[in-house]
Amino acid sequence: MRKALLLSALFILIPSLANASSNGGGHDESHMALVLLFIGALLLVARVGAMAEKIGQPAVLGELLLGAALSAVVSVTGWQGIRHLLQDPAVLFCASVGVILLLFKTGLESNINDMLRVGLRALLVACVGVALPFIGGYVTSGLLMPDTTFNARLFIGATLTATSVGLTARVFDDLKIKDSREARIVLGAAVIDDVIGLIILAVVSGIVSSGSVSWSGGAWLLGKSVLFLGLALFLGTALAPKLTAAFSRIHEGVGMKMAIALMFCFGLAYASVALVGLAPIVGAFAAGLVLDHVHFRQFSSEKNVEDLIEGIAIFFVPIFFVYTGLQVDLTVFQDLALVGNAIAITMVAIVGKVLCGFVSGPGTNHWLVGFGMVPRGEVGLIFLAMGKQLNVVNDRIFAMGVIMVMLSTLLTPPILTVIIRRQSPRAIV
Amino acid sequence: MRKALLLSALFILIPSLANASSNGGGHDESHMALVLLFIGALLLVARVGAMAEKIGQPAVLGELLLGAALSAVVSVTGWQGIRHLLQDPAVLFCASVGVILLLFKTGLESNINDMLRVGLRALLVACVGVALPFIGGYVTSGLLMPDTTFNARLFIGATLTATSVGLTARVFDDLKIKDSREARIVLGAAVIDDVIGLIILAVVSGIVSSGSVSWSGGAWLLGKSVLFLGLALFLGTALAPKLTAAFSRIHEGVGMKMAIALMFCFGLAYASVALVGLAPIVGAFAAGLVLDHVHFRQFSSEKNVEDLIEGIAIFFVPIFFVYTGLQVDLTVFQDLALVGNAIAITMVAIVGKVLCGFVSGPGTNHWLVGFGMVPRGEVGLIFLAMGKQLNVVNDRIFAMGVIMVMLSTLLTPPILTVIIRRQSPRAIV
Numbered sequence: 001m002r003k004a005l006l007l008s009a010l011f012i013l014i015p016s017l018a019n020a021s022s023n024g025g026g027h028d029e030s031h032m033a034l035v036l037l038f039i040g041a042l043l044l045v046a047r048v049g050a051m052a053e054k055i056g057q058p059a060v061l062g063e064l065l066l067g068a069a070l071s072a073v074v075s076v077t078g079w080q081g082i083r084h085l086l087q088d089p090a091v092l093f094c095a096s097v098g099v100i101l102l103l104f105k106t107g108l109e110s111n112i113n114d115m116l117r118v119g120l121r122a123l124l125v126a127c128v129g130v131a132l133p134f135i136g137g138y139v140t141s142g143l144l145m146p147d148t149t150f151n152a153r154l155f156i157g158a159t160l161t162a163t164s165v166g167l168t169a170r171v172f173d174d175l176k177i178k179d180s181r182e183a184r185i186v187l188g189a190a191v192i193d194d195v196i197g198l199i200i201l202a203v204v205s206g207i208v209s210s211g212s213v214s215w216s217g218g219a220w221l222l223g224k225s226v227l228f229l230g231l232a233l234f235l236g237t238a239l240a241p242k243l244t245a246a247f248s249r250i251h252e253g254v255g256m257k258m259a260i261a262l263m264f265c266f267g268l269a270y271a272s273v274a275l276v277g278l279a280p281i282v283g284a285f286a287a288g289l290v291l292d293h294v295h296f297r298q299f300s301s302e303k304n305v306e307d308l309i310e311g312i313a314i315f316f317v318p319i320f321f322v323y324t325g326l327q328v329d330l331t332v333f334q335d336l337a338l339v340g341n342a343i344a345i346t347m348v349a350i351v352g353k354v355l356c357g358f359v360s361g362p363g364t365n366h367w368l369v370g371f372g373m374v375p376r377g378e379v380g381l382i383f384l385a386m387g388k389q390l391n392v393v394n395d396r397i398f399a400m401g402v403i404m405v406m407l408s409t410l411l412t413p414p415i416l417t418v419i420i421r422r423q424s425p426r427a428i429v
Numbered sequence: 430m431r432k433a434l435l436l437s438a439l440f441i442l443i444p445s446l447a448n449a450s451s452n453g454g455g456h457d458e459s460h461m462a463l464v465l466l467f468i469g470a471l472l473l474v475a476r477v478g479a480m481a482e483k484i485g486q487p488a489v490l491g492e493l494l495l496g497a498a499l500s501a502v503v504s505v506t507g508w509q510g511i512r513h514l515l516q517d518p519a520v521l522f523c524a525s526v527g528v529i530l531l532l533f534k535t536g537l538e539s540n541i542n543d544m545l546r547v548g549l550r551a552l553l554v555a556c557v558g559v560a561l562p563f564i565g566g567y568v569t570s571g572l573l574m575p576d577t578t579f580n581a582r583l584f585i586g587a588t589l590t591a592t593s594v595g596l597t598a599r600v601f602d603d604l605k606i607k608d609s610r611e612a613r614i615v616l617g618a619a620v621i622d623d624v625i626g627l628i629i630l631a632v633v634s635g636i637v638s639s640g641s642v643s644w645s646g647g648a649w650l651l652g653k654s655v656l657f658l659g660l661a662l663f664l665g666t667a668l669a670p671k672l673t674a675a676f677s678r679i680h681e682g683v684g685m686k687m688a689i690a691l692m693f694c695f696g697l698a699y700a701s702v703a704l705v706g707l708a709p710i711v712g713a714f715a716a717g718l719v720l721d722h723v724h725f726r727q728f729s730s731e732k733n734v735e736d737l738i739e740g741i742a743i744f745f746v747p748i749f750f751v752y753t754g755l756q757v758d759l760t761v762f763q764d765l766a767l768v769g770n771a772i773a774i775t776m777v778a779i780v781g782k783v784l785c786g787f788v789s790g791p792g793t794n795h796w797l798v799g800f801g802m803v804p805r806g807e808v809g810l811i812f813l814a815m816g817k818q819l820n821v822v823n824d825r826i827f828a829m830g831v832i833m834v835m836l837s838t839l840l841t842p843p844i845l846t847v848i849i850r851r852q853s854p855r856a857i858v
Contacts, residue, residue: 029702029708029709030699030702030703032521032522032525032709033695033698033699033702033703033709034699034703035522036525036526036529036695036698036699036709037695037696037698037699039695040688040691040692040694040695040696041692043684043687043688043691043692044676044688044689044692046684046688047676047679047680047682047684047685047688048679048680050680050682050684050685051679051680053680059684088518089517089518089519089522090518090519090522092461093461093464093518093519093522096461096465097465100465247473247476250476250477250480251476251477251479251480251482253476253479254743255472255475255476255479255488255743255747256476256479258472258743258744259469259472259473259475259476259747260473262469262472262744263469263470263472263473265469266462266465266466266468266469267466267469269462269465269466270459270462270463270465270466273458273459273462274459274462274463279458280458280461280462280465308740308743310740311737311739311740311741311743312740312741312743312744314683314684314687314737314740314741315687315691315741318684318688
């Protein structure tokens with residue numbers, strides 16, 4: 001009863017803020033304070049969502065669902081104020097920092113040698129996990145909607161390829177199995193399929209705009225990406241101890257330790273976007289893999305670098321997931337024919353990735369790897385947006401893609417929980 | 430030598446980012462990553478600035494000076510990219526969060542009863558510290574510049590009134606004397622003079638625009654501010670244990686603890702801007718005073734709330750100070766006649782506040798309180814901007830005000846350090 005009251009209070013609070021925002025305008029300090037309050041409210045919503053843990057689900061599921069519920073309230077009541085707040089650059093910034101820090105933290109907690117040990121398996125899983133959904137999406141969209149063009153089918157296939165690694169990393173973290181071989185394979189494969197997805201996008205866009213396949217363009221992207229990741233990992237590993245030692249001579253306090261770690265993270269995140277065109281999370285993950293406790297042994301602080309990043313991540317990461325939930329537009333579910341097709345495409349998207357789990361090799365839980373690869377996210381949506389720009393993807397196909405992203409994101413946490421619970425009932429107390 | 434190399438590397442890095450930014454444009458993900466990298470660079474600059482500690486100065490002095498040095502490099506070379514980055518909403522957001530969290534942290538570390546115990550003293554210090562600089566500024570500007578109008582002199586006087594509490598709080602923190610009676614008096618007086626400054630601004634603006642004094646407007650503002658602070662402190666103290674207990678039943682983890690604390694902070698910060706028109710830091714400080722360890726005893730986490738906020742503040746706070754340093758526009762020092770007048774006004778601003786330290790009562794170091802009240806900041810600049818809008822303050826007076834803010838900000842940390850060192854040589858190892 002009290003919980004219900006508290007929750008209602010939150011839902012009353014936020015719209016009234018939103019109104020205040022749309023009335024206010026202009027005054028900078030007041031707007032900034034409102035954005036901060038909104039971020040505080042998102043954090044509180046996230047923590048209320050963490051109630052999911054009480055029914056054995058990962059906290060991230062609650063964050064996503066409460067975000068989606070809030071989004072439904074907004075779309076039913078039409079409060080424009082919240083929409084304005086959601087588009088505020090500072091909110092978007094916090095959400096982006098959230099996912100970047102999450103991948104950095106994941107990388108920090110992983111070990112580069114352990115990752116390389118699963119490298120070939122991850123490559124295999126990634127390739128199968130890209131090929132099957134791509135082919136499946138192409139064929140299924142042709143069967144379901146015979147009027148779609150060849151180009152549209154290509155885009156639908158491409159949209160199904162890239163795993164959204166953030167969600168899986170969070171679920172593995174929530175369920176405390178991020179040190180497993182399965183988790184390493186999934187993380188590695190997700191980074192690799194981001195690269196493959198990028199190449200597919202370039203090739204598909206090339207086919208659509210020129211009518212022919214540009215093998216050289218694809219090869220150049222592949223080379224650039226592999227070179228970047230290779231350089232980041234090997235140069236990073238070589239330079240990290242020297243850089244940290246040099247900066248520790250300037251100041252050996254806890255603040256410097258954090259500043260260097262974040263510079264590594266943000267620097268590689270920026271490089272991966274600006275130099276190669278990969279997602280910033282790929283660079284952040286690489287930065288995390290490169291850095292290690294031992295690099296910071298010259299510092300006087302008793303806090304290790306994971307704890308420092310965790311202290312900041314606890315602020316930013318939940319914002320990303322509630323924000324992601326808030327992007328869910330439930331009105332697309334009103335068109336039943338469209339929903340039917342979208343569910344079929346989603347099934348293909350899920351089955352394609354689940355099957356790739358079966359090449360993860362002996363001694364691994366194939367279902368865990370397969371479902372770990374299922375969530376799709378912003379990369380798929382970028383493909384759709386690109387297709388729309390090129391006049392290949394229409395509004396209906398776009399909505400189907402959005403439903404696929406939503407379902408794959410919302411279904412993965414509970415399914416992974418069941419798989420893990422069956423495997424070892426003690427793992428999720 | 431190595432330090433010099435590292436520093437040069439930073440200074441080469443940032444302009445090249447800046448160029449990348451101005452060439453890039455458009456692409457959102459890449460811009461976001463660039464902003465992040467810039468923030469990482471600001472953090473690293475801040476930590477290099479912390480070298481000031483090696484010569485017995487507070488870290489914040491180094492942060493401000495390096496910020497100012499960077500600003501000089503930018504203004505000499507004319508790199509527009511950095512200027513764009515500085516005006517980016519996300520950077521401004523991080524700086525604002527920094528000063529808000531700093532005051533919240535300061536409030537958390539203070540005790541409301543200890544603060545109330547020095548309440549009357551703080552009120553006295555605040556009143557004298559507002560009256561003397563106001564009268565001094567009015568008289569001095571008349572003597573130095575006989576051609577200034579009555580209205581302009583009023584605005585110059587008003588600009589000198591409000592202490593920027595953030596800087597002093599940081600210096601007291603850096604020098605580890607934030608638990609002293611002097612620190613409490615200064616913090617209390619700074620909050621009070623923010624309220625008085627607000628009223629003066631309203632009254633002065635009224636005089637300028639209508640030609641007559643609006644006593645009722647001033648009284649209404651005073652009443653509203655006192656009511657707000659009173660309600661925030663007493664209602665907050667009564668409700669905090671109940672709210673934390675209720676939310677601890679939803680989730681008793683470390684994330685919820687942080688979310689509630691931040692909601693308190695951001696909520697009161699917003700209320701102080703939106704309801705009363707006070708600076709958000711006033712509300713944040715009140716929120717910190719209200720919250721206490723004991724309110725969180727239902728939570729399972731071993732980390733106390735100060736540590737949690739410290740973990741986030743370590744990211745945001747240095748950004749605020751480097752950002753403040755970057756606002757310094759050294760080109761105003763080129764006009765020597767103007768600099769002469771500005772130095773005279775600054776002397777008045779300093780002497781007025783130092784004298785108010787002498788009413789801080791027996792058993793306190795008057796110099797410490799007086800110089801603690803010296804730094805001026807954004808409130809003074811807001812007065813100047815308002816005066817410019819009303820066509821009362823011209824560009825020269827504006828530049829003088831900026832010099833006064835800069836000097837008072839840069840001189841305070843070393844002077845406070847000397848005072849504290851004389852008082853107890855052990856306090857700053």
